[in-house]
Amino acid sequence: MKLIDQTSVELQSSAIEPAKTMLNDSILSRVSREYSASIARRKICEYVQPTALRRHMIVDYEGEDFLMCSWGFLMECLKINAGDYVHFASACFPEFVAMNLDDQRLMLKNFATRLYEVETHCRTFRKFGSLDGPIYMGTLTTYQDSRNFKFFIEEESPDFFEDIAKSMNHYTDRIRSLVGPILMSSQFTDTEYDAIYALAVWQIDPNQDLPECMVSMCESVRLRLFDALKEYYREELGLDDYSVRLGNMITFEHTIQESMSLLAEEMVAYNLTGLLDSDASFLRTVSQFPL
Numbered sequence: 001m002k003l004i005d006q007t008s009v010e011l012q013s014s015a016i017e018p019a020k021t022m023l024n025d026s027i028l029s030r031v032s033r034e035y036s037a038s039i040a041r042r043k044i045c046e047y048v049q050p051t052a053l054r055r056h057m058i059v060d061y062e063g064e065d066f067l068m069c070s071w072g073f074l075m076e077c078l079k080i081n082a083g084d085y086v087h088f089a090s091a092c093f094p095e096f097v098a099m100n101l102d103d104q105r106l107m108l109k110n111f112a113t114r115l116y117e118v119e120t121h122c123r124t125f126r127k128f129g130s131l132d133g134p135i136y137m138g139t140l141t142t143y144q145d146s147r148n149f150k151f152f153i154e155e156e157s158p159d160f161f162e163d164i165a166k167s168m169n170h171y172t173d174r175i176r177s178l179v180g181p182i183l184m185s186s187q188f189t190d191t192e193y194d195a196i197y198a199l200a201v202w203q204i205d206p207n208q209d210l211p212e213c214m215v216s217m218c219e220s221v222r223l224r225l226f227d228a229l230k231e232y233y234r235e236e237l238g239l240d241d242y243s244v245r246l247g248n249m250i251t252f253e254h255t256i257q258e259s260m261s262l263l264a265e266e267m268v269a270y271n272l273t274g275l276l277d278s279d280a281s282f283l284r285t286v287s288q289f290p291l
Contacts, residue, residue: 027092027228032194034091038084039140045080046141049073059145061135068145069138071153077139078116082108085115089201095217096201103214107201110208114200117256117263121179122193131180146172164270171266175259182255186248191232196249199225203253205260 057068086108089096096104124136138144144152149165188196202218202225204210210218226246233242 027198027224028191028195028232031092031198032191034088035194035197037091038088041087042077042080042084043140046077046139049076049080057151059135059143059148061133061145066135066143066145067141068148068151069142070151070155072155073142074138081116082112085112085201092198093201093221095221106208106210106214110205110210111201111203113260113263114203114205114256115197117259118197118200121183121256121259122188122196125180125183126193130184131176167266167269171262175262178255178258178262179252182248182252186245186252188248188252189237191236192229192245192249195225195229196252199249199253200256203257205257207264 058065059068060066086104089104089107089111096107099107120137121131123140125131127137128135134146135143136146138152146169149168150162152168153164186192199222202221204215204218229246229249230242233239233245239245
């Protein structure tokens with residue numbers, strides 16, 4: 001547990017440093033660097049979570065072993081993510097650093113679920129080359145197996161795991177059918193994947209009631225990111241016509257928003273039927289996180 005505490009201190013203390021280096025750093029290189037650092041930090045925290053030591057299962061898929069994710073472990077990882085999302089946004093964007101704590105929390109509620117969805121689908125695709133297989137990312141260090149959702153939820157709801165597993169497979173298939181084709185057709189570069197993650201911070205969720213000043217700020221930062229992408233296409237990829245690539249990124253953002261709506265629908269269904277207490281969702285987790 002000492003390692004987690006030390007990491008938390010490092011996350012908070014280093015958040016004030018990026019402002020000193022932002023002026024001499026291109027936005028896309030900063031995003032890529034800080035996202036890589038975020039992954040490294042969160043992996044360390046996941047490896048030492050107590051729930052990972054208490055219960056684990058390994059599944060073999062195409063000759064490779066994967067550590068399975070459980071509901072309890074996922075909830076712990078969502079807390080880790082919430083804290084590091086704030087650190088990532090602060091390290092990349094002076095606009096986020098300048099916000100007061102209430103506005104930062106409002107932004108966190110706006111983008112937390114989206115960042116998790118983006119990361120889960122993109123890392124799954126980059127690992128396996130499609131979203132069609134039974135194994136996909138649960139967290140940075142664990143996977144979910146659509147053939148064995150029993151493992152994922154049986155500790156939380158042992159009496160109804162068959163009904164929940166059936167519903168999970170239904171929604172998983174629907175979400176994959178949305179996200180998979182655009183990832184397959186786009187074949188994003190590493191820089192584009194990092195940019196998608198950064199754009200997701202500032203994408204406006206129509207279900208969140210953000211003040212007009214915050215909406216304007218989100219639009220301004222997104223324009224700056226798109227301008228940086230245009231320069232990347234011209235200078236790094238040698239493309240004069242990059243409209244298709246930008247269009248693919250915007251289309252991907254729309255599919256992620258649709259997948260979030262399906263995820264919310266799924267969680268409501270569990271709560272209404274009493275199958276699973278899914279109130280420990282991302283919004284509840286991030287609303288309790290001390291900034």
